[in-house]
Amino acid sequence: MTRPAVRMSLFAVIAAAAAWPSIASALTCYTLYDRTDAVVYRGTFPPIDMSAEGDAQRDAMRATGQFLVFGDAETCPPVEYRFGEAGSKTLSIDNIIGGIRPMTNRAPAPSGAARPAR
Numbered sequence: 001m002t003r004p005a006v007r008m009s010l011f012a013v014i015a016a017a018a019a020w021p022s023i024a025s026a027l028t029c030y031t032l033y034d035r036t037d038a039v040v041y042r043g044t045f046p047p048i049d050m051s052a053e054g055d056a057q058r059d060a061m062r063a064t065g066q067f068l069v070f071g072d073a074e075t076c077p078p079v080e081y082r083f084g085e086a087g088s089k090t091l092s093i094d095n096i097i098g099g100i101r102p103m104t105n106r107a108p109a110p111s112g113a114a115r116p117a118r
Contacts (some may be wrong), residue, residue: 029076035065042079046070 032041041047048057048068061068 026072026074027076028070029073030068030070032061032066032068039079040066042076044076044078 027044030041030043030046031039032047034040046068048054048061058068
């Protein structure tokens with residue numbers, strides 16, 4: 001190889017190595033907007049099926065005025081709104097903590113109980 005060819009190939013290797021960290025840190029970020037342009041979902045996992053089997057889901061999204069934007073990004077801070085009781089303005093304490101078991105205190109052993117031998 002001639003000297004300029006060696007320099008060019010060395011330059012190409014160095015340029016590829018310099019670009020490697022930025023390529024490795026890029027991730028696909030999916031952002032779903034509702035009909036009022038509010039972000040409903042943002043994350044690295046697609047909120048709907050992106051294959052051909054997901055055509056009906058995408059058509060239903062478009063019919064309700066939602067649209068999905070995705071692309072490579074260095075960061076993708078997650079946003080997810082849940083609908084149903086979680087989105088209700090009339091939540092009660094029972095709705096919020098209904099499934100949480102109360103914490104129980106352990107009673108001290110009775111004073112007359114047998115203690116383990118040492």
